[in-house]
Amino acid sequence: MSIQLLKGKRGIIFGALDENSIAWKVAEKAHENGAKIVLTNAPIALRMGEIFKLGEKLNAEVIPADITQVDDLENLFQESMKILGGKIDFVLHSVGMSPNVRKGLHYANLDYNYMNKTLDVSAISLHKVLQVAYQMDAMNEWGSVVALSYIAAQRTYSSYSDMAQAKAMLESIARSFGYHYGKKCKVRVNTISQSPTVTTAGTGVGGFKSFYAYANCMSPLGNASSDECADYCVVMFSDLTRKVTMQNLFHDGGYSTMGISDTLIQSCFTCQGECFDDLEQKEKILGLKKK
């Protein structure tokens, strides 16, 4: 449903890789809601070619930028202002990548060069985007910057690895820069902490199916989809949320506030006790006979 919430606004959207990407849905919804946008991704991701199909569909230019390279970001903002005809009203940071996760390294055996890369691509990049925009005075008053996060910033998810530190830093940068950008010209900076979502980055995390199923069982409203995340981003870019800044906003069907749910309790009764180390306890509690 479109009610033209972003009519006349100009935006830059980072991170649409393919049609499963959360950024892809945000681009579609921003367009539906009347925004003019520029799409961007790393040069290597552009080689896949999918993003150009989206650009064609939405009548949006695609500008390559490695989000860790300040020169690329300066060029991106400069060109976007030219193409869109003025300063930028909203930015979506939808970028995350961990070489440690990709290589399947155990958390107690991380490669520190990889870890630096994780932090640079997934967190420090938000600072770079904000600093470039701030120094170039590239954003309009009451502009809105949203970055996507995950609850592993606050809690331990055993296979999320160094992405947990990246998300904690991402949320911290949103708070710190939110102060400075708010004071300078009322630009808002927030993170949205999204449910597990079936995308290339999401499914790359070990045990993703369990992340997804567990969160779904725990959430009274069920997991939030990428389309629903895109709706929330549109609202955060709109003038309806002008006094929301420096927040980490959970978009997770209620998951972050839950302890245990009826659904999980019921499915625990059908479990075969894989989670028990102590076989006697397993027998006593589940009534499963030792073999």
Ligand SMILES: NC(=O)c1ccc[n+]([C@@H]2O[C@H](COP(=O)([O-])OP(=O)(O)OC[C@H]3O[C@@H](n4cnc5c(N)ncnc54)[C@H](O)[C@@H]3O)[C@@H](O)[C@H]2O)c1
């Ligand atoms: N999928 C989930 O379960 C989930 C849950 C919560 C938060 N998130 C976050 O949402 C965001 C988007 O991820 P997604 O799930 O849509 O997956 P995705 O794989 O579709 O998107 C990740 C994007 O990051 C881009 N990227 C990687 N390195 C880059 C670089 N150096 N410069 C520019 N772009 C670069 C990739 O090309 C890709 O487009 C990420 O921050 C992710 O951590 C995802």
